[in-house]
Every structure is written in C-alpha cells, then in structure tokens.
Amino acid sequence: LLERFAEIETASNSKKNMNFLRAFLVPLVQCCGLLHNFETADSHGQASAIMNLENVTAGAALWDAVIAGNMMRRQVLPVMNMRLPSSAAQPLANLNWLHIPKAGTSFISTLWNYACGQQGLPLDLAVDAVALPICLNCYDFALMGRYPKDLYCEPGVLAETFRTQHSPTSLQLMLAGENVVGLFRKPGQRLISAFHASLHANGFSSEDREKMAETCPSMTSACFARFPGIAGCAARMLTGSNCAETSLERGDKDFDGGSSRLDEALMALEAMAFVGITEEWDESVCLFHRMFGGRINPAEVHNFHVGKSHEIPGLLYDEAELEGFVDEVDEIIYAAALDRFRKLKAALVAENESLCGDVLDAMRIQSGIDALAEDSSQTLASNSAVSCATAQVQCGQLKDALDCGICPVSRQGFDTSLTEPFSEVLCSEGICLPNGDRNDLYAWSFSSNMTR
Numbered sequence: 001l002l003e004r005f006a007e008i009e010t011a012s013n014s015k016k017n018m019n020f021l022r023a024f025l026v027p028l029v030q031c032c033g034l035l036h037n038f039e040t041a042d043s044h045g046q047a048s049a050i051m052n053l054e055n056v057t058a059g060a061a062l063w064d065a066v067i068a069g070n071m072m073r074r075q076v077l078p079v080m081n082m083r084l085p086s087s088a089a090q091p092l093a094n095l096n097w098l099h100i101p102k103a104g105t106s107f108i109s110t111l112w113n114y115a116c117g118q119q120g121l122p123l124d125l126a127v128d129a130v131a132l133p134i135c136l137n138c139y140d141f142a143l144m145g146r147y148p149k150d151l152y153c154e155p156g157v158l159a160e161t162f163r164t165q166h167s168p169t170s171l172q173l174m175l176a177g178e179n180v181v182g183l184f185r186k187p188g189q190r191l192i193s194a195f196h197a198s199l200h201a202n203g204f205s206s207e208d209r210e211k212m213a214e215t216c217p218s219m220t221s222a223c224f225a226r227f228p229g230i231a232g233c234a235a236r237m238l239t240g241s242n243c244a245e246t247s248l249e250r251g252d253k254d255f256d257g258g259s260s261r262l263d264e265a266l267m268a269l270e271a272m273a274f275v276g277i278t279e280e281w282d283e284s285v286c287l288f289h290r291m292f293g294g295r296i297n298p299a300e301v302h303n304f305h306v307g308k309s310h311e312i313p314g315l316l317y318d319e320a321e322l323e324g325f326v327d328e329v330d331e332i333i334y335a336a337a338l339d340r341f342r343k344l345k346a347a348l349v350a351e352n353e354s355l356c357g358d359v360l361d362a363m364r365i366q367s368g369i370d371a372l373a374e375d376s377s378q379t380l381a382s383n384s385a386v387s388c389a390t391a392q393v394q395c396g397q398l399k400d401a402l403d404c405g406i407c408p409v410s411r412q413g414f415d416t417s418l419t420e421p422f423s424e425v426l427c428s429e430g431i432c433l434p435n436g437d438r439n440d441l442y443a444w445s446f447s448s449n450m451t452r
Contacts, residue, residue: 084286084357089293092273096159098169098182100234101200101243102193104278106303107183108140108164110285113297116152121403123147124388125299128446133413140164146405166202170240171268180271181288184234184337185278187327188319191230195221201230203242211247222323231327232258238265238333258329265329266336275340283345286355290348296359389444395427407432407442414441 097111109125117123123146131141141164149158159178161167169180185193194200199212199219208229216223224230229250233243235258245255258265269275274291276284285300349355388394388404395407407425412418412434425442426433432442440446 084289092292093156094159096178102190103185104183110300114294115157124402132410145408168237174271179273181274183276183278187330191225192221192317195224201244203244205246221321225325228255232329234330234333235261235265238268277341283355393430394432394442396430411441
C-alpha cells in the first residue's frame with residue numbers, strides 16, 4: 001500500500017489526491033499498531049483494528065483505480081462498506097423519530113439506511129426530492145417511496161407508528177417502549193429557518209395564519225418568532241403537542257412560550273434513546289452508528305434538504321434579524337440536548353477525538369462533498385462513486401453495487417392523463433415500464449427537467 005502511494009505521489013501533484021490518499025494512510029498506520037497488540041487489546045481496540053483494516057482494504061481498490069488513470073475520478077470509486085468501532089453497540093428496535101421542523105430532514109437518510117439498508121446492496125440515498133405534485137421538495141417521502149418500508153426495512157426496527165411528519169412524542173410513549181431519536185437545533189437558527197420556509201408553523205389553524213398576517217403586515221422573522229404559538233416548539237413536541245400552539249388549544253389563556261411544559265420536556269429528553277445536534281451533523285451521524293451499529297452509507301453526511309434562503313449551505317443565519325428575541329424555553333432544552341450529546345460522545349471517545357475516526361474524509365469524498373473540491377456546490381448524484389443518476393438507471397440493481405429501488409408510484413401524480421388509481425409499475429433491466437413503455441416520469445433525476 002505504501003508503495004502504491006509513492007507511485008501516485010510521483011505521478012500526480014494534486015493536493016486533493018494527496019489528501020484523499022492520506023485519509024487511508026492514517027488508518028493503515030493505526031491498524032498496524034493495533035494489530036501488533038491485538039491479543040492484549042481491549043474490545044474497543046480490537047474493534048478499531050478491524051474497522052481500520054476494512055477501510056484500508058477498501059482503499060486498496062481505490063488506489064488501483066487511481067494508478068490506472070494517474071488521477072482520482074469519482075466515477076470509478078466503489079461504495080465503501082464502512083463501519084465504525086461499535087463494540088458496545090446495542091441494536092435499536094421500535095425506533096421512532098422526533099422530527100422537529102427545520103432541525104434536519106436529511107437525518108432520515110441515516111434512519112432509513114439503518115433500518116432498511118443493512119442487508120444486500122447499499123441504497124442510493126441521493127433520491128430526487130420531488131415526491132408528489134403537492135410535495136416538490138420532500139426528500140423524506142421521496143426516499144421512502146423508492147425504498148418502501150414493507151419491502152426493504154427489517155421487521156421490528158421501526159416502530160409501527162414511525163412517521164417522518166412532525167409528530168410529537170412524550171415521556172409516556174418512551175416508557176411504553178418506543179425508542180425515540182432526534183436532532184436539536186439552535187432555537188434562533190431554527191426560527192429563522194422556519195420563517196424562510198414559508199412561515200413553517202406545523203399545528204397552526206387557518207385562523208392562526210390569518211391573525212399572523214394581520215399582526216405582521218410586513219412579515220419579518222422577528223415578528224414571526226414573537227407571534228403567540230411559535231416559540232417553545234421543542235418543549236411542546238417533547239410533551240405530546242404540535243410544534244406550533246394553535247389559539248384554539250390555548251383558549252383564553254396567555255401564551256407562555258412553552259414554560260409550563262419545560263420540566264416534563266426535560267425529562268422526556270433524558271429518556272430519548274439518542275440525541276443529536278444539527279450543528280454537529282457528522283458527529284451526530286457517527287454517534288448514532290457507534291451506539292447502534294450498522295454500516296454507514298457515505299451519503300449520510302450529505303445535506304439533502306438545504307434551506308433555499310442559504311446562499312452558502314451550512315452557513316449560520318445572522319440572528320440579529322430576530323431583533324433581540326430569544327426563545328427562552330427552547331434555549332434551555334437545546335442546552336440540555338447539547339449536554340446529553342456531549343455525555344453520549346464522551347462515553348465512546350476521548351476528549352477532542354472525533355466519533356467518526358478516520359473514515360470521515362473518505363465519507364465526504366464518497367458522498368460528493370469533498371471540502372477540497374473545486375465546486376463544492378455540485379450535487380451528490382453527479383459526484384457519487386457509483387450512482388443510479390449517473391448510470392441513468394431508474395430502478396433495480398446497478399452493477400451489483402447499488403440498489404436503485406422501485407419505480408416510485410407517487411410519480412404517477414404528474415401524469416394528468418391517468419384516470420385510474422396509482423398502481424405498481426414494472427421494473428425491467430433498470431427501466432420503469434408503465435404500460436410496457438419507458439417513461440422518463442420515473443427518471444432518477446426527475447426535477448432537473450420538470451416544469452414546475
């Protein structure tokens with residue numbers, strides 16, 4: 001392996017290539033040291049050695065491809081079967097998702113890969129977010145449409161009540177056996193994101209929205225955040241209610257921003273099986289796999305649901321636009337969530353050590369979001385090692401490397417000529433054949449040529 005590295009270093013001066021290859025040198029060196037002391041190592045050390053050996057083996061195949069062309073081309077990179085040390089991992093069953101609005105829809109890629117992508121070929125998680133005519137940016141529904149629960153998911157992993165919609169949870173549900181997982185986002189950031197997402201207020205009635213429009217005639221994020229029923233979203237969702245509190249539920253009482261629910265919400269937070277942090281995305285994904293095992297799909301570190309108001313994905317909003325408003329209750333909950341996240345992390349790795357170990361650089365490159373790439377805004381589908389979009393496959397298996405899923409039945413909603421209810425579509429040699437004829441309605445990259 002070291003000889004191969006020297007050959008490539010001689011053949012290319014690309015800094016990007018060198019950084020990619022060094023991502024495998026580190027696990028190689030660590031692996032050698034760990035294997036040397038394998039018999040006396042603890043279970044964590046042995047698991048680390050095995051994980052590094054698997055990654056180095058995958059790296060060897062990549063280096064062969066690099067040598068053949070004297071350059072790194074993403075088109076030839078295989079999807080890696082990456083795992084993290086998880087000697088203490090406990091498989092998760094009866095899983096449910098606390099999906100707080102604007103806290104990370106893309107986390108469904110981790111949950112669906114864990115529950116539905118561990119057997120057989122890896123799933124291509126880079127599905128087009130177009131799900132239905134009324135749902136043009138619904139990555140979660142599009143993913144589940146490609147890989148239906150009944151066909152792909154391991155029985156018992158997901159709770160019967162599993163939903164990607166913003167369903168609340170409660171301490172009572174967790175005590176009854178639900179293993180609830182979720183991400184928490186800085187409240188100010190979440191509020192601004194919700195404002196930019198068409199005033200996202202799940203739970204509001206039409207009357208509430210009309211009242212908001214009257215109260216805030218020149219709508220700003222500050223007025224949106226201050227409107228009764230908006231603040232305290234996390235507190236309500238942890239205690240069995242919708243994100244936004246409707247005036248019908250409140251009645252004649254003054255809006256308290258969720259303060260009356262705070263104690264119960266904090267107890268529910270502590271009872272959750274997993275707590276991640278939106279601002280610590282990669283570490284949260286790796287924490288999930290460290291805790292519960294399972295192979296990682298490189299696409300899990302990709303953001304499939306970028307807010308349209310972000311000029312640069314990942315850049316924080318300027319909270320000055322809230323004009324001093326602070327969501328006091330949710331700030332307390334976020335602080336508790338961050339503390340819980342850090343404790344879960346500290347139980348698995350040393351201080352200042354990444355939960356992702358040495359696979360993160362490889363994961364980023366495999367997922368098409370290499371920080372060193374000249375155009376970091378390129379989509380995952382076009383950058384992926386092997387992808388259904390690049391191969392123009394609509395369904396089925398791709399070269400024994402990826403599972404491209406079924407023909408998404410919901411796409412029939414775009415066919416205005418249909419008069420009958422939606423029906424299953426035949427997949428033949430990677431092509432969807434409704435009525436026996438190919439139809440680009442089922443193309444993997446459907447939104448790129450769709451008239452909206």
